[in-house]
Amino acid sequence: MDETTSPEHLNPLQRFGLDVKRVRLGRKLTQKQLGKATGYSDAYVSMVESGKVMASAKFASGCDLAFGTNGLFAGMLRRIDEGDHPSWFVPYLNLERKASRILAYSTNLVTGIVQTDDYARAVFRTSNPRATAEGIEDKVAARLRRRAVFDLDTLLWVILHEACLRTVVGGAEVMAGQLDYLLTVAASPDVELQVMPFSAGVPATSTLPFTVLRFPESPTVLYTETRVGGRMHDSAQTVDAAVDDYDLLRAHALSPDRSLALITTLLKEYRA
Template sequence: MDETTPPELFNPLQSFGRDIKRVRLGRRLTQNQLGNATGYSYAYVSMVESGKVKASEKFADGCDLAFGTNGLFSGLLRRIDEGEHPSWFVPYLKLERKASRILIYSTNLVTGFVQTAEYARAVFRVSNPRTSAEGIEDKVAARLRRRKVFERDAPPLVWIILHEACLRTVIGDAEVMAGQLAYLLAVAASPQVELQVVQFAAGIPARSTMPFTVLRFPSSPTVLYTETRVGGRMHDSAQTVDAALDDYDLLRANALSPDHSLTLIKTLLEEYRA
């Protein structure tokens, strides 16, 4: 489900890699020795140091142990993930990485969880008009890194319901939309993902007309996340969460089936390509 990411998105990773190399050389360790100490190959160490791959949490922890840096690199790695997200979004992001099931309802934009780089870039340019080009690229990179949850040993089951407006609202241009819809089709091919579309003709099938996400966990209470113009909010009261789950059931029941949803997306994709 990965998508080719332009090299300019890796600036934070290059900075992280340079710091690893600087401390490694200061400790008089070779790449092979650091690899042995952390449980990775020297080739992996080389790719991290050059910014070609994002270091794993295990590698960062291993570096801290090998260097005696007391959590420095594990902290830097966390900040790479969190630094380009709004502070109010970070608590949600931490929970998203641990969830066993993620239920998403999006009303006007394709949910950030499965946005392409081009689509996300267009969104950020509008929502952050005074941010530099480099700053926009950092935000795009941070958004794409959310896909890492699919690389977990036990990835979550993700159910995505998109309102038809998400597919018809042109973000960027027709080419950007075609790329986004093509990626949605690729995402939906994963056994971990179910994708449905609520058509305009369905009216208002649930009480909620705003986007929301429900996170479920193996041994923790279910959490509801909602977002407004001024920020996001987590809800864990049983009554609020149950109401959201009822809404989600109604949305699923009134949406097109997964197969028919993909047929609609394919039709719109051809329209954008034309």
């Protein structure tokens, strides 16, 4: 990471890592010395400073002791965890921005990268009942920033189970806006959209949502998510099985044209 990079263009992990590096250099400590002081290797310090891994609470507290910063880095880490994105999701975001292909399968909610602001707002209000209005808006803005991949040469392939389209989130007006946006997104040459209909029966493979990220020069990665957080998988066997699953889902889903026809029909129902 270039130390001269403008902070507003950095994600939370990169900003945290840059701050660690700046204070470490100000204290005239090497990565090896900081690693020894915090109980980690110099390689780990390097990964944190480059924003490639989420620092542990122990490392952040160790930095405060080594730097004499009185809880500064521990507090920064908590704010990342409580901020616009949960900490476990940040590593995925780092990879999503670099992917040449994003293959997403959703089972009950429209996948985040193609959500409208109203739909995302309704989702966040339900999942974060104690959050302030400002906190909700920050999360919505962060979700919409993920649309930046549309300005890159990234192919996005989305399979939505029909339940995603029929589960009413935020009311009929919000759903109408969401389905209308899906039709707009699907018109892009870099987006393929399919619907897995109820009539297909039990999904051919996974009943849980997952995302496959492919890269020009790096191994393919699988991302799965549960109620307690997300997880990245990079073992060849696990990733290959997920790619096979996605191929089966594409085969059993409606064709793109029939998918758009179904979305159009449901859109008219919501508007009625």
